[in-house]
Amino acid sequence: MDIVSTLRVNRTERPFTADTRTTLLDALREQLDLTGTKKGCDQGACGACTVLLDGKRVLSCLSLAAQCEGREVTTIEGLARDGKLHPVQAAFIRHDGFQCGYCTPGQIMSAVALLKEGRAGSDEEIREFMSGNLCRCGAYPNIVAAIREVARLGSESQ
Template sequence: MTDVASRRDVDERPAITERVVTLTVNGRPHTLRLDTRVTLLDALRDRLGLVGTKKGCDQGACGACTVHLDGRRVLACLTLAAQAEGRAITTIEGVSGADGQHPVQQAFMEHDGFQCGFCTPGQIMSAVALMAEGRAGSDAEIREFMSGNLCRCGAYPNIVAAIREAASQGGHDAGL
């Protein structure tokens, strides 16, 4: 008699498929051999050491892992690293220019737009993108387009104030 359960376990194991992927992160190319199932978030954090992008829920619900892919915000936990090949990836480590902080980063500091700081990189990356998209017209609009980024500490009024200030000072022209 054949052990069907053992045979089924062997047959259902997925084959691990690796490929060489070149990711351009913050303007620098990085060539990596990755399992095709590796997320962009895990490649950034575990393979490239860019730990500013946070792993919050790992299900696309909190926004802590927000990065820019060709200037558009994406959730790195829901994006496969292989999908980002040949595209420009910007992380929180690369959002500021050579002249220092991005205007959104400065405004977050001035308005105390963070408490524990865990969500702050994702909040900043989303704020930079929403300003570039021209969606910082009113507080209600800012709240709507930042609604995918959660803050467990409840710093939302300060985050909105920071974005409003950065947008009013022309911060939408920088960073993307």
């Protein structure tokens, strides 16, 4: 059975038609050509598919697209503004927060949400609240360093 639906992705209305079984992840990648969001385990364990739903980080592989109708989705493609990288994106590059890069969009979306949640008080807290995002290359120390720096710069600019 097909559903006709609209997602609001990165501040743009995106109508699509898909089977009822389509997850938010598959709708983004297959229907809307937004392939920045990655499919890792497809069962909610790895965090590679993390996007923001109404500003909160969620696993797009464990949400049906139909559940998200009328809600605001932000993907990695929606972070940069006017050709300028989001501070977390820039920090990941500065600190070499990745190797192969496959988990990176999920890591960055998760980190953006973590900073908004105020969970970057210490390295330990950052590690705990990034625990839903796995990196098989083991770039964790650099990921933590990138997040720590954005948290510090953020608190200095306030």
